[in-house]
Amino acid sequence: MANITSFPDESLGLAADSDVVFLMVPFPAQSHLNQLLSLSHLIRSRGFPVHYAASAIHCRQAKLRHDTLLLNTSGIIFHELPTPPFNSPPPEPYSSVKFPQHLWPSFESSLNLRQPVAALLRELSSSSVDTTTSRTRARRLVVIHDDLMNYVVQDAASVPNAESYSFSCGSTLCTFCLTCQFSGKPFPVVELDPDAIPTLDNCFTPDIASFLSIQSQYDHLKHGTLFSTCRAIEGPYLDLLAQTTHADAAVGKTKQWAVAPLFPVTPNHDKAHPTLEWLDKQPPNSVIYVSFGSSTTMSHEQINELAIGLEESKQRFLWVLRDADRVDIFNAETKILQLPEGFEERVKGVGKVTRDWAPQLGILRHPSVGGFMSHCGWNSCLESLTMGVPLATWPMHSDQPHNALLMTHILKVGVQVMGWGERDELVTSSAIKKSIENLMASNEGHAVRTRAEELSKVIKQSVDDDNWELNSFLTYATRSIN
Incomplete structure (x- = not known):
């Protein structure tokens, strides 16, 4: 079972005023850790219990580097998932490949997190009542996972009161381009010459391409997708991607929300530096x-x-x-x-x-x-x-x-x-x-x-309008189901 990092007034039990709990499962890379922690804070600020699960190293890294003063990590419960030892080699500045291949041991090791995440899913989704605290366990467990962790969270599909949603940390344009490449469909963005569009082969290593292929096999298990983008930036590509995925019988009509920006957009009394x-x-x-x-x-x-x-x-x-x-x-x-x-x-x-x-x-x-x-x-x-x-x-x-x-x-x-x-x-x-x-x-x-x-x-x-898309997602994810 995962180790839990929390403050004295917290436990694995849920807040008495909520029967919906959120579990975040980030990919072990800095920008991915940071974005899901920012989302954790926003959801927690709306009164929902939030759990954040990663290796001990990456939980510590996420908290250390998060530079948003509004983040109150005391309201988020961190679970340090057990992982097998992995190498931590230095970067290779003279490599012919620009991709940070030295991080591959951590990426590969993340595949070992399926079992500890499955155990955490079972614990958080329990419907029993804790008689010592009178706290009711989750009516619903909402799992938000990096889209590079599809394999790890696959067991959420077998938990009756759980729903999983992928979180895309990259641009929607990139996702759409690669989707077109995989499907062999023409690329309809007139602003770009199709021959100038980067491809999977020249942006990623073969190891990463294989890793992406593993994740895609479990994409159909999610209930929807959160995109770390804003419609003001990528509205056309969100619409194109929705049309593409909705046409896919394996995916069906999965829902999507563009929830960025996840950080404060106004001056925030930045720390002296x-x-x-x-x-x-x-x-x-x-x-x-x-x-x-x-x-x-x-x-x-x-x-x-x-x-x-x-x-x-x-x-x-x-x-x-x-x-x-x-x-x-x-x-x-x-x-x-x-x-x-x-x-x-x-x-x-x-x-x-x-x-x-x-x-x-x-x-x-x-x-x-x-x-x-x-x-x-x-x-x-x-x-x-x-x-x-x-x-x-x-x-x-x-x-x-x-x-x-x-x-x-x-x-x-x-x-x-x-x-x-x-x-x-x-x-x-x-x-x-x-x-x-x-x-x-x-x-x-x-x-x-x-x-x-x-x-x-x-x-x-879009933020001044109360971040409509994030609120729309929360309304949907916490809805009552007869």
Whole structure:
């Protein structure tokens, strides 16, 4: 049985005022952990008991890195699921494959979570009454699981009072593109040349493609899908995907909800941090924020080219320079990535390099930030658009190439650092310099910033309207069934 992390006034029992309980089962990767924890908080804030189940390492990581002050983890019960030991190798900056293959041991090990999750399902879904506390167990257990954990939660289908819903952490555009590829159907998005659309083969490794295939075999067991997106951003692709899946007899009329953004969209009294203090001293919209997420590793040569491009652009910048996460972030040597000799001294007063975990949402929310050079992880794209910050796109792997196309070619809220067709080439300092100048100091940059700001208003309005889609999901998931 899983270990439970809770506060003294909590137990496995449910709150007396609710007979519907939610169980979150995230995939063991940083952005996935973070998004389901954010969703856990929103559901908990509406009065429902919420349980969050992952390995001990990943429960700890999710809580440590969640930078939302509104998150009150004392209202969420964490279950530390037993997992077999797995390797935690260092990233490989010179690998010919950009996908973070060093994380594969953790991904593969997640398949072993089926049995402990099944035991937790049985415990939480029990219909008996605890006579010692007078607490009634769940009338319904609502399981929200990452769509990469379909295999792990498959036993929810055999629990009479349980319903499972998948949670998609990536862009709907990417999901739709891959769905078209799998089915062999034509791709109907006129803004994109079909030949330019990234494919499963060039975005993922064979191991991951096989892993995705395993998950897809259990997709029919879910009752619906939550998408980490907003209709203001991806409405057309949500509709297209709904038409595609509803036409599939195996899937049937599964329901879908677009529940993002999951983070606070207004100023949230961000914690004091050296990066934010430095930004306080910079003019409005003058700084380009440079960060490539938790799974990206660059070669020494590429870091040098990026440093030179930033310096020669003459633009203010804030650069988060970190090595990629290992599987176990708590038991790994910190690798100091080297910069060109004298670089930090030469850019002092104009640029800042930080090697620590940075409060990205607070940075993007800061009025001094006018652009974001990004790997285009979906969470980064959502945060940037919600805060009205345009992007300089530099995708690395997975759904990132699709996200980059969405930003630059469809929504037109970004400029391109490199196209996916040049993914195997060194990105030169001159190309980097040009993209920064385009974003921060040109008419093109002004136009994409204006569009980003306009889109931000629409996204924030969806939250001001009481996050209708999330409430719609909660109403449906907690409904009475005769």
